[in-house]
Amino acid sequence: MLKYSYLALALVLAAAVCVNLAFSEASGKYIGNKQCLMCRKTVVKQQYLFDHWATTKHAKATENLPADKKADPECLQCHSTGFGKPGGMTVEMAKTATPLMANVQCEGCHGPGEAHKTAPKEKKAETMNKPTKETCIVCHTETHPGGDVPGWKKFNYEEDSKTVAHPKAPDAK
Numbered sequence: 416m417l418k419y420s421y422l423a424l425a426l427v428l429a430a431a432v433c434v435n436l437a438f439s440e441a442s443g444k445y446i447g448n449k450q451c452l453m454c455r456k457t458v459v460k461q462q463y464l465f466d467h468w469a470t471t472k473h474a475k476a477t478e479n480l481p482a483d484k485k486a487d488p489e490c491l492q493c494h495s496t497g498f499g500k501p502g503g504m505t506v507e508m509a510k511t512a513t514p515l516m517a518n519v520q521c522e523g524c525h526g527p528g529e530a531h532k533t534a535p536k537e538k539k540a541e542t543m544n545k546p547t548k549e550t551c552i553v554c555h556t557e558t559h560p561g562g563d564v565p566g567w568k569k570f571n572y573e574e575d576s577k578t579v580a581h582p583k584a585p586d587a588k
């Protein structure tokens with residue numbers, strides 16, 4: 416009997432590995448919006464994604480913290496990119512004038528960009544996370560940590576994803 420349960424377990428694990436391969440998954444270090452832009456502007460002509468992102472509050476998430484909280488680890492977990500992860504925001508970096516990992520950048524939703532950057536063209540899509548509701552609610556929790564702040568709203572995935580959804584390419588039909 417025991418032998419069969421091991422076999423069953425092995426099959427479940429094998430299936431899990433296969434399923435996992437079908438999903439996009441980012442890995443490696445966080446690299447920062449500047450590097451994302453470098454390629455997206457010149458190679459794939461997607462400057463418009465950055466222009467739109469800049470109009471959302473994600474692009475102000477660190478700036479909007481009160482002066483005495485801009486390098487507070489309690490706040491940076493959600494109000495910056497990749498906090499505490501390789502290449503991501505650190506308390507030291509947050510104390511510099513223009514921290515590379517300030518605000519909720521592309522990688523804040525799509526995951527670390529290192530593997531994506533170095534991947535060959537045919538692997539670009541699978542080295543980038545496809546954000547879902549689960550991605551958002553890591554930061555958009557039921558209540559705001561540390562209590563209510565003016566400007567905080569309870570998360571509503573259907574409505575809120577419209578606000579931040581990427582626009583179509585300007586020349587798309």
Ligand code: HEC
Nearest residue numbers: 479484489490492493554555556560561564565566567568
């Ligand atoms: C679990 C994630 C999380 C943590 C931790 C967190 N925040 Fe926030 N905060 C959010 C989210 C999400 C919003 C925006 C919600 C919305 O408007 O839809 C927000 C909004 C805010 C705003 C309003 C910004 C504006 O647009 O006016 C302020 C100010 C703020 N937070 C301060 C803080 C401070 C200070 C800390 C640390 C003590 C902190 N937050 C910690 C997730 C977090």
Ligand code: HEC
Nearest residue numbers: 451455464465468473519520521523524540545546547579
């Ligand atoms: C608030 C989270 C969030 C941020 C920040 C964000 N995105 Fe996205 N992005 C999404 C979601 C959600 C989708 C749709 C995923 C899907 O197709 O299921 C998406 C889709 C995409 C796609 C299409 C991917 C595909 O395979 O369909 C590209 C390209 C993209 N984003 C680039 C960017 C760039 C560049 C930035 C930074 C300027 C950025 N994103 C910032 C949430 C985000």
Ligand code: HEC
Nearest residue numbers: 471472475476479493494523546550551554575576578579
């Ligand atoms: C890394 C943390 C993080 C993730 C992941 C994240 N957000 Fe946010 N989001 C924030 C913070 C912090 C703010 C508040 C910024 C501010 O007001 O200064 C915010 C603000 C917003 C706002 C108000 C923006 C505006 O321009 O009015 C919307 C809407 C929103 N997020 C939707 C989403 C959606 C949808 C997702 C998932 C696809 C998502 N967010 C993922 C942290 C995050």
